[in-house]
Amino acid sequence: MSAFVRLENVSRHYDTPSGRVTAVDDVSLEVEEGEILGVIGYSGAGKSTLVRLINALELPSSGRVIVGDDELTALPERELRRVRGQIGMIFQQFNLFHSRTVAGNVAYPLRVAGVGAAERDRRVAELLDFVGLLDKAHAHPEQLSGGQKQRVGIARALATQPRLLLADEATSALDPETTADVLALLKRVNQEFGLTIVVITHEMEAIRAIADRVAVMDSGRVVEHGDVYDVFANPSTAAASRFVRTVLHDRPSASTLERLRAAHPGRLVTIPVQDRPAFTTLVARTFEQHRVGDTIVFGGISELQNRAIGALTYELTGAESDIDAALAALAADGVVTITEDAA
Numbered sequence: 001m002s003a004f005v006r007l008e009n010v011s012r013h014y015d016t017p018s019g020r021v022t023a024v025d026d027v028s029l030e031v032e033e034g035e036i037l038g039v040i041g042y043s044g045a046g047k048s049t050l051v052r053l054i055n056a057l058e059l060p061s062s063g064r065v066i067v068g069d070d071e072l073t074a075l076p077e078r079e080l081r082r083v084r085g086q087i088g089m090i091f092q093q094f095n096l097f098h099s100r101t102v103a104g105n106v107a108y109p110l111r112v113a114g115v116g117a118a119e120r121d122r123r124v125a126e127l128l129d130f131v132g133l134l135d136k137a138h139a140h141p142e143q144l145s146g147g148q149k150q151r152v153g154i155a156r157a158l159a160t161q162p163r164l165l166l167a168d169e170a171t172s173a174l175d176p177e178t179t180a181d182v183l184a185l186l187k188r189v190n191q192e193f194g195l196t197i198v199v200i201t202h203e204m205e206a207i208r209a210i211a212d213r214v215a216v217m218d219s220g221r222v223v224e225h226g227d228v229y230d231v232f233a234n235p236s237t238a239a240a241s242r243f244v245r246t247v248l249h250d251r252p253s254a255s256t257l258e259r260l261r262a263a264h265p266g267r268l269v270t271i272p273v274q275d276r277p278a279f280t281t282l283v284a285r286t287f288e289q290h291r292v293g294d295t296i297v298f299g300g301i302s303e304l305q306n307r308a309i310g311a312l313t314y315e316l317t318g319a320e321s322d323i324d325a326a327l328a329a330l331a332a333d334g335v336v337t338i339t340e341d342a343a
């Protein structure tokens with residue numbers, strides 16, 4: 001795979017009456033051709049600014065932005081317009097034309113691009129069929145549900161066959177079920193057309209559902225990025241860890257731990273589940289061999305990218321030296337154990 005979008009040491013600051021705001025701070029990031037990259041961060045982390053830098057609505061204060069073969073930072077305005085035309089956008093508020101029908105909305109970018117009427121009609125029908133809204137072609141946006149509106153937004157974004165799709169909080173206004181449908185549609189767009197997609201969100205669930213890789217933004221910086229499974233299984237920053245915990249409820253919170261401690265006098269140890277055959281059997285056998293009693297008191301295992309993910313919290317009972325020996329044996333087997341020290 002090769003990078004389709006490349007940001008090299010990109011910063012963007014704004015001078016405001018109350019001083020300089022650095023919205024994007026020395027970000028280096030690549031989006032591989034054909035992948036779905038999720039960019040997650042809290043409000044104010046710099047996500048929207050990042051989007052405007054990628055779709056050439058703004059230029060960085062320093063650093064380089066490269067999309068396809070074009071270095072945006074070196075192009076004249078006329079060329080930037082051409083690049084913008086190769087990037088599809090979908091938005092949280094859908095941004096549909098209320099005065100136009102569903103078909104009219106999807107046809108609009110084709111009309112702007114000078115595509116003839118017959119070809120336009122053919123393409124609109126094909127796109128509406130793809131997003132499952134052919135029967136709504138003559139409806140107006142206000143007659144549609146949120147999920148349907150976003151489907152129209154996706155059809156419209158795809159009309160001119162962009163090479164990159166930017167989804168800026170595209171599911172944030174939708175309920176969970178509709179969110180899942182729209183995300184599944186984006187995944188289908190990615191798989192059937194091989195389209196590179198950047199999903200900007202503050203919801204880790206959206207990342208879990210469709211992204212191949214994730215970049216975590218905090219205060220303008222990308223503090224962590226990597227394969228979704230790796231970041232979920234082993235977040236290395238507090239920001240990433242907080243997002244992962246919003247989706248995986250596999251580790252006890254501080255208050256849960258307090259309750260667990262009161263109910264279970266033994267040593268509480270959390271073990272992140274590894275995606276290898278008979279993992280829990282290996283753990284159980286190791287405790288048994290060391291005469292350590294093990295009771296699972298908290299945890300959860302789910303699937304991510306067809307691999308097991310999660311954690312189990314055990315209450316371990318027996319001689320302290322036996323428990324220590326069992327944990328050492330697990331460590332020798334590559335098993336991570338986290339002792340839940342008393343607060």
Ligand SMILES: Nc1ncnc2c1ncn2[C@@H]1O[C@H](COP(=O)(O)OP(=O)(O)OP(=O)(O)O)[C@@H](O)[C@H]1O
Pocket residue numbers: 014015016021022023024041042043044045046047048049050
């Ligand atoms: N045009 C601008 N002028 C001044 N400050 C700006 C401008 N655009 C963004 N900022 C500031 O830059 C920081 C990052 O904003 P940005 O909108 O990129 O974050 P975000 O992660 O997209 O948040 P949200 O999800 O709330 O939009 C914020 O502190 C914001 O106030």
